[in-house]
Amino acid sequence: MKFKPLGERALVKLVEREEKTASGIVLPDTAKEKPQTAEVIAVGDSEDIKVKEGDVVVFAKYSGTEISLNGDDYMILDADDILGVVEE
Known part of the structure; x- marks a missing residue:
């Protein structure tokens, strides 16, 4: 199934964060914050x-708005909710 956002919206897939701290402590799922970075x-x-x-x-x-397509989790974001682009 394909999905095309309308207007000033973007479909994004969350980028998972590291599961360890810098000192090597493994974080349980309950201690993780929701990621705030995603790929468009x-x-x-x-x-x-x-x-x-x-x-x-x-x-x-x-x-x-969180949605599921073909078993994968995505989010639909308004353009105003996108704060910036990560440049490498």
Whole structure:
């Protein structure tokens, strides 16, 4: 199934964080925070959205709508909730 966001929205897949701290302590699932970085999978058709497919973005903590497609978890984010693009 394909999904195309409408307007100023982006479909993103969360980027998982490390499961260990810098000192080597393994974090249980209950201690992990929800990731705030994601890879852009698809973007809406608005000219105002500033990200493209493949970008890694940082988004606001309590934003987005979680969905499941083909057994994978994704989020739909409004353009206003995307705080920036991670550049390498």
